[in-house]
Amino acid sequence: MDIVDELGYRRDGRTAEQIRNVVFRLNAFPNADGSAYLEQGNTKVLCAVYGPREPRQRSRQLDDRCFVNCQVDGSVLATCFNAATLAVADAGIAMKGLPAAVTVGLSDMQPCVDLSGREESASSPCVTVAMMGKEDIVLIHLQNTVYSGRVSTMLDCASTACERINGLMETALMQHLQASFNRAERRFAAPSVV
Numbered sequence: 001m002d003i004v005d006e007l008g009y010r011r012d013g014r015t016a017e018q019i020r021n022v023v024f025r026l027n028a029f030p031n032a033d034g035s036a037y038l039e040q041g042n043t044k045v046l047c048a049v050y051g052p053r054e055p056r057q058r059s060r061q062l063d064d065r066c067f068v069n070c071q072v073d074g075s076v077l078a079t080c081f082n083a084a085t086l087a088v089a090d091a092g093i094a095m096k097g098l099p100a101a102v103t104v105g106l107s108d109m110q111p112c113v114d115l116s117g118r119e120e121s122a123s124s125p126c127v128t129v130a131m132m133g134k135e136d137i138v139l140i141h142l143q144n145t146v147y148s149g150r151v152s153t154m155l156d157c158a159s160t161a162c163e164r165i166n167g168l169m170e171t172a173l174m175q176h177l178q179a180s181f182n183r184a185e186r187r188f189a190a191p192s193v194v
Contacts, residue, residue, distance in 0.1 A: 003107030034091025
């Protein structure tokens, strides 16, 4: 099954390099140390992070926890990765940067980003790539076989899409931080004197 038709469009109206609509919500689960809800097309992920915490006794140390709940419609690993990244950031856990992930497939040797479930179910190869910045790959997961000559094209396409997703994630984090700051400012504002 070809993902892209002869006019250059996918079944959902996107071009090969377009990502699906993305919705972010941080602090989606208030009982967690950090959490994020992410919708990418019809793939929906809720991720909650508990920890890290320093144990009182090393012998009673429990691993930190991350819970993921998702509704699947393609690009699941990438969407879960992005939600987990935002949840970790929401928990205030220091990271070297803000990595972003995307799934790339091939349609008649043309790379297509952010595959839907129907596009992934085709027997064509796809790769999920997470990048920190433009060139630092932090995760790569290949499904099916791909000719070595196509890998660099897929990675170039992934790099561009990861940059776009990273920009959206940064915007979501900044909006969340600004809203949190505004709430704290109102809460601690000195009462006006009349």
